[in-house]
Amino acid sequence: MTVIAVLEAGLLTTVQDLGRFGWQQHGVPVSGAMDDWALRAANRLVGNDENAAALEITLAGPVLRFDGPGVIAVTGADLGARLNGRPMPPWQSAAVSARAELTFSGARDGIRAYLGVAGGIDVPLVLGSRSTLTRSRLGGFMGRALAAGDRVAVGECADPSWSVRRRLPRELIPAYGHVHTLRVVMGPQDDLFAGEGIRCFLSETYTLASQSDRVGCRLTGPRIGHRRGADIVSDGTAFGSVQVSGDGMPIVLMADRGTTGGYTKIATVASADLSRVAQAAPGDRVRFVQVGVDQAQALLRTARAQLDRIVREEAWKAPSAGIFEEDSGAPLAAPAYAELADALTVPLGPAAPRANTLCAAMPGLVVSVAVGAGDVVAAGQPLVVLEAMKMQNPVRAPRGGRVARVLVAAGAQVDGGAPLIEFEDADARRT
Amino acid sequence: MLQAPRLLPAGDSAMAVEFGDGIDVRINARVRLLQQALRAGAHAGIVEMVPTYRSLMVHYDPMVLAREALADVIMTTAGRLPEQVREAARTVEIPVKYGGEAGPDLADVAAAAGVDEQAVAELHAGGEYVVFMLGFMPGFPYLGGLPPGLAMPRLASPRAVVPAGSVGIAGAQTGIYPTESPGGWRIIGRTPVCLFDPLRSPPALLEAGDHVRFVPVGQTDYDAIAREVQAGTYRPASRTGSGGR
Numbered sequence: 001m002t003v004i005a006v007l008e009a010g011l012l013t014t015v016q017d018l019g020r021f022g023w024q025q026h027g028v029p030v031s032g033a034m035d036d037w038a039l040r041a042a043n044r045l046v047g048n049d050e051n052a053a054a055l056e057i058t059l060a061g062p063v064l065r066f067d068g069p070g071v072i073a074v075t076g077a078d079l080g081a082r083l084n085g086r087p088m089p090p091w092q093s094a095a096v097s098a099r100a101e102l103t104f105s106g107a108r109d110g111i112r113a114y115l116g117v118a119g120g121i122d123v124p125l126v127l128g129s130r131s132t133l134t135r136s137r138l139g140g141f142m143g144r145a146l147a148a149g150d151r152v153a154v155g156e157c158a159d160p161s162w163s164v165r166r167r168l169p170r171e172l173i174p175a176y177g178h179v180h181t182l183r184v185v186m187g188p189q190d191d192l193f194a195g196e197g198i199r200c201f202l203s204e205t206y207t208l209a210s211q212s213d214r215v216g217c218r219l220t221g222p223r224i225g226h227r228r229g230a231d232i233v234s235d236g237t238a239f240g241s242v243q244v245s246g247d248g249m250p251i252v253l254m255a256d257r258g259t260t261g262g263y264t265k266i267a268t269v270a271s272a273d274l275s276r277v278a279q280a281a282p283g284d285r286v287r288f289v290q291v292g293v294d295q296a297q298a299l300l301r302t303a304r305a306q307l308d309r310i311v312r313e314e315a316w317k318a319p320s321a322g323i324f325e326e327d328s329g330a331p332l333a334a335p336a337y338a339e340l341a342d343a344l345t346v347p348l349g350p351a352a353p354r355a356n357t358l359c360a361a362m363p364g365l366v367v368s369v370a371v372g373a374g375d376v377v378a379a380g381q382p383l384v385v386l387e388a389m390k391m392q393n394p395v396r397a398p399r400g401g402r403v404a405r406v407l408v409a410a411g412a413q414v415d416g417g418a419p420l421i422e423f424e425d426a427d428a429r430r431t
Numbered sequence: 432m433l434q435a436p437r438l439l440p441a442g443d444s445a446m447a448v449e450f451g452d453g454i455d456v457r458i459n460a461r462v463r464l465l466q467q468a469l470r471a472g473a474h475a476g477i478v479e480m481v482p483t484y485r486s487l488m489v490h491y492d493p494m495v496l497a498r499e500a501l502a503d504v505i506m507t508t509a510g511r512l513p514e515q516v517r518e519a520a521r522t523v524e525i526p527v528k529y530g531g532e533a534g535p536d537l538a539d540v541a542a543a544a545g546v547d548e549q550a551v552a553e554l555h556a557g558g559e560y561v562v563f564m565l566g567f568m569p570g571f572p573y574l575g576g577l578p579p580g581l582a583m584p585r586l587a588s589p590r591a592v593v594p595a596g597s598v599g600i601a602g603a604q605t606g607i608y609p610t611e612s613p614g615g616w617r618i619i620g621r622t623p624v625c626l627f628d629p630l631r632s633p634p635a636l637l638e639a640g641d642h643v644r645f646v647p648v649g650q651t652d653y654d655a656i657a658r659e660v661q662a663g664t665y666r667p668a669s670r671t672g673s674g675g676r
Binding site: 022023186188234235265294296301304 | 439440441442443444445447449452453454466478479480481482483484485486487488490493494498564565566567568569570571573609610627629630633634635638639
């Protein structure tokens with residue numbers, strides 16, 4: 001199990017899963033990721049269940065150091081994620097080594113990013129969820145946002161899939177921007193608004209106020225008029241309820257909303273558009289467009305189906321971060337190293353020259369061999385040290401498994417593509 | 432004849448089943464009856480249900496359960512509800528120290544009611560209350576049944592800090608703050624009992640439909656109970672009887 005060390009906290013970084021369901025009748029807010037689509041994507045990218053806990057990172061990101069190797073993905077807002085100082089491509093998985101550092105250079109699009117980690121963030125389940133409700137000091141990491149000095153455990157991961165890169169097709173990567181058209185289902189209390197109030201709500205442009213938080217996104221703009229006042233006998237709320245209190249200004253109720261409320265709710269934002277609300281920054285413009293329930297549900301099905309288009313690239317070459325830093329201790333990250341790393345790690349899988357065989361992709365001298373036939377190795381474990389370009393570099397197991405045969409010996413000069421280690425069948429990999 | 436419920440869309444993943452628009456014991460009972468009946472039906476796709484004064488919010492997963500199917504189930508189930516609750520209601524006793532530092536608004540409530548503080552405490556403790564719903568914060572019970580003479584509007588300006596266990600009045604309702612919070616209810620006393628503990632199962636001491644009685648205690652008893660609560664050995668007195676309505 002690895003640990004994420006928090007070197008700097010950032011503005012607001014919390015542990016969130018999809019939410020705490022089943023306890024609203026006891027007054028416990030659902031919480032969970034503000035942008036659930038981005039969380040689901042982050043988890044799928046690292047091979048987790050969609051509901052695994054991740055870090056929700058708000059605007060100014062933290063500085064995080066991974067104490068052991070792992071597989072991560074950053075989704076949601078583009079907050080300028082950098083892995084060991086180099087830009088980290090969003091919406092795709094990346095292998096990280098021990099001591100890898102993840103930093104954020106600043107918000108460029110959207111305000112909430114999600115860091116998914118293979119194995120999930122491992123904090124105790126509270127009422128069935130790992131989500132943080134800071135207001136009630138409930139769940140997450142000690143019920144609060146992360147702070148410098150915290151050490152956050154990562155769960156065990158059966159198969160970290162070092163050799164598998166997953167990514168969201170480029171055309172599905174959201175561009176959030178600063179103008180948001182939100183589709184809404186009218187009700188449950190739209191009948192308590194004057195006709196002019198409804199017209200105003202559906203035609204005017206509103207501006208996101210800076211007081212917005214995980215409880216609700218407050219909007220300012222033309223006043224939405226009620227028929228007889230804004231108070232109702234308290235009833236239930238939904239994620240995306242658009243509440244209009246006495247001042248006539250709409251508030252979109254979000255993840256940490258109270259379970260019940262005593263103000264009229266004119267409409268509810270379609271679930272598929274809640275990501276937009278979650279990513280809206282203060283000052284952004286918002287318009288509301290009416291849709292029916294059926295249409296909103298169709299939008300949600302489409303959005304969920306898009307997650308199925310996350311593709312696996314079996315023949316992925318692990319990034320340099322997984323190769324050098326851990327063993328040499330050298331600070332990483334000259335771009336040239338990346339190419340070298342790619343050359344040194346050859347994947348298993350369909351694209352490999354021979355199934356279940358680890359090969360050298362460039363010529364080199366075998367300095368040492370660390371395993372023998374029959375050995376069971378873990379993903380990421382160094383198997384062979386290959387000297388190339390005047391550097392000794394470990395060739396790592398791209399996945400866990402049992403070594404069938406060792407095909408080279410120390411002192412051998414090998415060509416690019418030469419087979420080094422043969423594994424037993426993938427079926428037996430977890431024996 | 433009770434009103435048939437209205438189904439109101441609350442977006443694409445929730446539906447409010449509204450039995451009326453007032454605070455009424457009979458309406459509230461129907462809400463809970465519907466929740467119990469739907470729970471007994473164990474319908475796949477219902478994520479959770481939240482009973483409130485006069486409506487039941489049904490959260491569902493539209494990927495699993497079609498809206499029309501859910502609407503049919505709800506209306507069919509609602510049509511078969513008995514006219515009266517026959518559930519055995521549980522009565523939970525909540526010890527309260529009235530007035531003093533624990534109840535800073537007791538004097539104001541007494542003045543408004545035209546009686547002395549002792550009489551307010553007796554009136555409040557003499558009532559039989561029903562938990563209409565939980566909301567606002569984890570474990571916060573909204574109790575109906577406040578003697579009419581004690582009804583009082585909220586503070587014009589809410590307090591920044593209301594201590595955990597504070598017993599308050601807002602309009603015709605009374606309630607208990609499970610944890611420290613800002614709040615505008617008129618605080619007349621405090622209980623040492625823990626109303627919400629996420630590590631307890633169930634986490635909330637009270638749930639909708641429970642009956643509540645307040646038992647006045649002095650400082651000595653309050654302190655003794657507080658020590659038991661701290662030690663995890665305190666069990667509030669509760670008894671189960673026929674629910675009447």
